[in-house]
Amino acid sequence: MLARLVSASLFGHRARTLLAIAGVAVSAALLLDMVMLSTGMSVSFRSLLLSRGFQLRVAPKGTLPFDTEATIADATATMAALRESPDITAVAPVLGGNIHVPAASGAATSAVALGIDPSAQGDYELLAGREPAADEIVANDALLAAIGRRVGDTLTIAGGYDPQLRRFAGARHVTISGRVRFVYLSRGQRAAAMPIASMQALGGASRRDRASLMMIRARPGADVEAVRAWIAKRLPRVTAISTETALAQVEERLSYFRQLALILGSVSLVVGVLLVGTLVTVSVNERIGEFAVLRAIGVAKRTITAQIMLEGAVLMLAGALLGLALGLVTARYLNAILSSFPGLPQAIDFFLFQPRDAWTALGLLAVAGVLAGAWPAWRGASLPVARTLREEAA
Structure with a gap:
């Protein structure tokens, strides 16, 4: 009823x-x-932050990763010091910068560039091709479309460009070894990656043995906060940021x-x-x-x-x-x-x-x-x- x-x-x-x-x-x-x-x-x-398995980020003292143009000096010695800890299983250095791809008209296509360690990188997913070796780069779809190139092509890149004089600095020939999707970049942003040694050489003396940040992978079961505290004590010139700390700062x-x-x-x-x-x-x-x-x-x-x-x-x-x-x-x-x-x-x-x-x-x-x-x-x-x-x- x-x-x-x-x-x-x-x-x-x-x-x-x-x-x-x-x-x-x-x-x-x-x-x-x-x-x-x-x-x-x-x-x-x-x-x-956890998608690539890295629980800690090491950045220049008092900064967030890529928040400023500050870099970590003596990157090789810093990585060696980090590897002293038995709780750290991998250290992935990253050096950020820009590259310019000259066109036949004299203009240039600019893109974000990352110097990475191909054997332990956490910045991109490889979609086609292979990891870059010396004189090689990987690029995302946005950059490949902008320059009209594909995997296997050879091109010229430069670390600096003067638009008034149309003059490039640090030009070198590289081969595109792979197509990738960058994890941390915004939609439509043109980007490439290469071995960190190539990126340091492209930047000249000011970028020699430098890194913008280092991503740390701790062993399974390790206390991440204890590892962070050890890094802060062992390397007082850098800031170690855990995932929880990064989340708190971003949420703020x-x-x-x-x-x-x-x-x-x-x-x-x-x-x-x-x-x-x-x-x-x-x-x-x-x-x-x-x-x-x-x-x-x-x-x-x-x-x-x-x-x-x-x-x-x-x-x-x-x-x-x-x-x-x-x-x-x-x-x-x-x-x-x-x-x-x-x-x-x-x-x-x-x-x-x-x-x-x-x-x-x-x-x-x-x-x-x-x-x-x-x-x-x-x-x-x-x-x-x-x-x-x-x-x-x-």
Whole structure:
């Protein structure tokens, strides 16, 4: 009986039912997106930092990796000192800079360049070809498309370029040995990598035996914080940054994303509750006579209350499920826009779907919406039968 009454009420007012479900779906989608945004950055960034198996980064004293143009001097001696620790299994040096690829017209295509140790690098994934040797580079799709080259081609690169004189400095011939995808670079950024010795030679005397950072892989089971403390004591001229420290610093810089997510998520929750509460109140006021008749023929007050609340529950459930699909589609679209933000790695996901958090948020919205309709439902079922019938008849 209860199911038939609920079905008759909802299908009897199709337009209002559809509008209610659509409104709840929009609120649910916004709430879901804000929950995904609030956790997506930290979880995604953690996965990014650990994706290549390096738990520590060593940077020049007082800086973050590539935060400034500062470099670590005496890179060879620094790596030798790091390898003294039995808890360190790999040290991957990286030297950042730029290269210029001359064109026949005299113009040049510029790109980010990384000097790496091909045997222990953590900056890119090899998609085709092989790791670079001396006088070889690997490049990403953006750079290959810009210069119109492919794996196996030979080209000229330079470490410096004067656009007024159109003069290149440190030019040398290299072969493209592989096509790669850089893990930490932003979308569309042109980039190449080569052995760190080649990168140091390309930069001249100022880059000799230098490194921008060193990535550290600790042995399984090692205490990463203990390794970090050992590095700080052994090498006071550098800063050792653990994954947890890097995450804390990044989250501090991007805290406005969480604040925005909290505010908009709270607004969507309140809107959903007010929407259902308003619709239930309007529905009760329109059907006071119907409820009085049901009471007069012996239908219990709790049955009428349950009917009204069940109608609200159906609206919330349908709206939440529709909002789940809408939120995922919206999040994918917004993520594509935000991932092109300058300076952010393309592997970062702003909106990360986590089933537990998503269902908790949607469940909270559904329960809050149903409870919002409890008072008008009880009030509608508790009106005096005789007086209500007289007023409706008049």
